[in-house]
Amino acid sequence: MLFEKDQITRTLREFKRKRDNLIHEDEALFDQHLEQFLSLCQKDQILSSIIRPIEAKFTVDTAEWVKKLHNRNSSSEIFPDNLEEDLALRLRILKDVNNGDGLIVQVGHALGKRKRDEMINIFLSFVVRPLMENLGERLEEVTNMTSPEERDLQAVPLSRIPKSNETKIFLSHKSVDKPLVKNYYNALKEIGFSPWLDEADMPAGSNLERELLRGFQESCAAVFFITDNYKDENFLATEVDYAVREKRRKGDKFSIITLRYPESLAVPDLLQTYIYKDVKNDLDGFYHICRALPLELGPVRWKESI
Amino acid sequence: MGFHEDDHEADNGNQHQLQVTYSLDGEYLRRSCSSCGRDFKTQADSASIVNELAPYFRKIGAEYNVEIPEPEESDFLHCPYCSHNDRSSEMLTEELLEHAKRIIMREVFLPMMEARFGEMIGDFNKACSGGILGLSMDLQMPNKIIRPLPGPEPPDLSVVTFLCCQKSGKVTPSIAECCMYCGTRTIIQ
Numbered sequence: 272m273l274f275e276k277d278q279i280t281r282t283l284r285e286f287k288r289k290r291d292n293l294i295h296e297d298e299a300l301f302d303q304h305l306e307q308f309l310s311l312c313q314k315d316q317i318l319s320s321i322i323r324p325i326e327a328k329f330t331v332d333t334a335e336w337v338k339k340l341h342n343r344n345s346s347s348e349i350f351p352d353n354l355e356e357d358l359a360l361r362l363r364i365l366k367d368v369n370n371g372d373g374l375i376v377q378v379g380h381a382l383g384k385r386k387r388d389e390m391i392n393i394f395l396s397f398v399v400r401p402l403m404e405n406l407g408e409r410l411e412e413v414t415n416m417t418s419p420e421e422r423d424l425q426a427v428p429l430s431r432i433p434k435s436n437e438t439k440i441f442l443s444h445k446s447v448d449k450p451l452v453k454n455y456y457n458a459l460k461e462i463g464f465s466p467w468l469d470e471a472d473m474p475a476g477s478n479l480e481r482e483l484l485r486g487f488q489e490s491c492a493a494v495f496f497i498t499d500n501y502k503d504e505n506f507l508a509t510e511v512d513y514a515v516r517e518k519r520r521k522g523d524k525f526s527i528i529t530l531r532y533p534e535s536l537a538v539p540d541l542l543q544t545y546i547y548k549d550v551k552n553d554l555d556g557f558y559h560i561c562r563a564l565p566l567e568l569g570p571v572r573w574k575e576s577i
Numbered sequence: 578m579g580f581h582e583d584d585h586e587a588d589n590g591n592q593h594q595l596q597v598t599y600s601l602d603g604e605y606l607r608r609s610c611s612s613c614g615r616d617f618k619t620q621a622d623s624a625s626i627v628n629e630l631a632p633y634f635r636k637i638g639a640e641y642n643v644e645i646p647e648p649e650e651s652d653f654l655h656c657p658y659c660s661h662n663d664r665s666s667e668m669l670t671e672e673l674l675e676h677a678k679r680i681i682m683r684e685v686f687l688p689m690m691e692a693r694f695g696e697m698i699g700d701f702n703k704a705c706s707g708g709i710l711g712l713s714m715d716l717q718m719p720n721k722i723i724r725p726l727p728g729p730e731p732p733d734l735s736v737v738t739f740l741c742c743q744k745s746g747k748v749t750p751s752i753a754e755c756c757m758y759c760g761t762r763t764i765i766q
Contacts, residue, residue, distance in 0.1 A: 276732060283731040287672075294723045295679065392720040403726055411729040424737045424750055426657075426763035431740065569766065 274317055279414045282317040286410060290403050294395055298388040301395075305369050312362070321409050322362065329359040333367050333374065336360060340381040354405060361402035368394075425570070437524070438566060439467040439490040443510040445500040452496055454553055455560070463568045479506070487513040492526040492564050495542060496556075499532070503539035511541050518545075528563045530556045599626070599676060602730040605747050608654070608668040612661035616670070618734055618747035619654065619757055629666035630677050637678060641686045655760035657746070657753040662760060676725050683722035737765060 274282075289311050293304040312318050336349070343349055351357050368374045379390025382397065440459060444452040452468065459466040467486045483506070487493065493514040495501075503511060517525045529538055529547035538547050550556040606621035631648035638645045651666040734747035739756040746757050750765045 280731040280733040283729050287729070290726065291675075295725065298720065388720060392723070395723050396721075400723055400726065407726060407729045414729070414732055424735055424765050426737045426739045426741075426748075426753065426756060426765050428741045428756070428761045428763050430761075432764055 274414070279317065282315050283410065283414065285311055285315065286318065286407070290407070294400060294403065298391040301391045302369075305365065309365060309369055317410070317413060318406075321406070321413060322358075325355045325359050326362065329356045331356070331360040331363045333360075333364050336364070337374070337377050337381070340378065343381075350401075358402065358405050358409075361398055361405075364398055365402070423570075433491065433524070433566065436489045437491055439465045439486065440560075440564065441467045441486050441490040441493040441510070441514070442496070443493055443507065443514070444496040445498065445502070445507065447500045448496055448498050451498070451553070455494070455496075455557060458557055459560070464564070464566070480509070483509060484513060487517050490517065491521070491524055491566055492528055492560075493517070494560055495527070495529045495539075495547075497529060497531045497535045497538055497547070499534050499536060501536060503541075508539075511539050515541055524565050526563050526565050528560055530559060532556075599673060599727045602747070607670050607673070607730070608665070609670045610656035610659060610661055611663045611667045613656060613659040615656070615658050615749070615752075616734065617657050617749075617753075617757055619665070620744055620746065625651070625665070629669060630674075632666050633669075633674055633677065634681055637681060637686070641689065643686065643689065655755055655757050657748045657755055657757045660755050660760060660762075676727055679722050679725040683724065687722070739763065 289304070289308045293301070293308050296304055312322055339349055351360060364374060375387075375390050375394055378394050378398070379385075379387075382390075382393050384390045384393050442452050442456060456466045456468045467490060469482075469486075487510075493510070495511070495514070501507065514527050518527055527542065527545040529542050529545060530550045531538055531547055532550060548556075548559045550559065601621060602618060604620050605618035606626060607616055607618050609616055628648045629651045631645060635645045635647075648666075651664045653662055654665045654668050655662050656668075733749070735750050736745055737748050737750065737753065738745045739758060739761075741756050741761040741763065742758040744758050748757070748765075753763075753765055755762050
C-alpha cells in the first residue's frame with residue numbers, strides 16, 4: 272500500500288508525540304493519554320493498516336494472560352515469542368485497561384505494587400514500552416517501503432553555475448573542412464552542449480567580424496581543427512587572437528582545445544603555448560574535446576522519446 | 578562521556594560513564610536551526626554528538642551539584658534555509674535533548690539523589706532514634722523514569738550532496754539555499 276510522504280510524516284510525528292506523552296507524562300494523566308494513543312491507532316490510516324491484520328490473525332485472552340502473570344516463573348513465559356502475537360496481546364491489554372477493567376490493578380498487584388502511580392509506572396515499563404518499540408519498528412518498515420528511492424540531488428555552489436550566454440563552444444575551422452566539423456557539431460549538440468558554428472549561428476547579412484567576436488564572448492571554449500587545409504591567416508588568424516584574449520580574460524572558465532589531424536600543417540604559433548592533441552580519428556578528437564571542456568553535463572535521466 | 582559526582586570525590590576517581598543510545602537516519606542526525614527552527618540533517622558520528630550534548634548535560638548537572646568536564650567547542654553549522662550560523666551544539670533538536678535528559682536523569686541523577694538523600698536520612702534516623710521522643714524520616718523518590726524510545730524518523734527530507742564540501746546532508750530541497758557545512762550559496766539540481 273502506498274502512502275503520500277506528507278501523510279507518513281504526519282503519522283510518525285503524531286505517533287511519537289502520543290507515545291512520549293503516554294510513557295513520560297505524569298501518571299495522573301495516564302488515562303487521558305492512553306485514550307488518545309488508542310484513538311490514533313484506530314483512526315490513522317497507516318497505523319491501522321499495520322494493526323488490523325495482526326489483530327485479525329490472533330485471538331488473545333487477557334484474563335488468561337493475567338493468570339500467567341500471577342503464576343510466572345520467568346518473564347519469557349508471559350508474552351508470546353511471536354512478535355506479531357505479542358503486539359496483538361499488548362494492544363488488547365491496553366484496550367482493556369482503557370475500558371476500565373481494573374487490569375492495571377491486577378497487573379500492579381502481580382508485580383508487587385500497591386500504589387496506583389507505581390502500578391501505572393510498572394505497567395508502562397512492562398507492557399507499554401515494548402509495544403511501542405515493536406510498533407515503531409513496523410512503522411519504520413512500512414514508511415521506508417512506501418518511500419520510493421529518490422534521485423540524488425546536488426547542491427551546486429553559485430560560482431559553478433554558468434550564465435546561459437557563456438557556455439557556447441566555438442568551432443574554428445577552414446570552410447573546406449566543414450563536413451568534418453559538422454559531425455562534431457551534431458555530436459556535441461546531441462549530448463547537450465551548445466556548439467557554435469558560423470553556418471548555423473550567424474544570420475544572413477550579419478557583420479562577420481562582430482558575429483565572430485560575439486561568438487567568442489559567449490563561449491567557454493574554442494576548438495581549433497588543424498588539418499592539412501588550415502592556415503593561420505585572415506579570419507582564422509582573428510579567431511586565434513580572440514581565443515587567446517578570451518583565455519586571458521576568463522582563465523579556467525575558457526579552454527583552448529587544438530586538435531591536430533594527421534598530415535596537417537603546423538599548429539599556429541599562438542596556439543602552441545596551449546597543449547594540443549594529435550588525433551587519430553573523429554572519436555579520438557571528440558574524447559579530447561569533452562575532456563578539456565570546462566563544463567560538465569547534468570545527472571543521468573531517461574529521455575522523453577527517442 | 579564521563580563526569581564527576583562531587584568535586585572532592587573526583588580525586589578518588591568517582592567517575593561515571595553514561596551511554597546514550599539514539600537512532601540516526603542512516604548516518605544523518607536531525608537538527609533544528611536555532612534561528613528559523615526548520616529541520617535539516619547533517620552527517621554525524623557518535624563522538625561529535627556526545628561533545629555537542631555535553632554543554633546541555635553541564636547545565637542539568639549544575640542543578641544536582643555534579644561536575645561535567647568542559648567539552649571542546651563544537652564546530653559551526655549553517656542553516657541551509659536562512660544561512661544562520663551557530664555552533665552545532667546549538668542546533669540540536671528538542672527531541673534529542675529531551676531524550677538525552679530523560680536518560681541522564683534516569684541513569685545518573687535520580688539514583689545519585691536517592692543514594693545521597695538515603696545516606697542523609699539514614700544518618701538522621703540513627704541520630705534521632707531512642708530517647709523519649711524518637712523521630713524518623715523516610716525517603717520517597719519519584720517513580721523511575723521509563724527508558725525513552727527514539728524514532729521513528731519521518732522521511733520528510735531529501736539527500737543532497739554539497740559539491741563545495743563534498744559532504745552530504747538532508748534538506749527540504751525546494752527551500753534550501755546554502756551549504757550547511759561551509760555556508761556557500763548553492764542551487765539544488
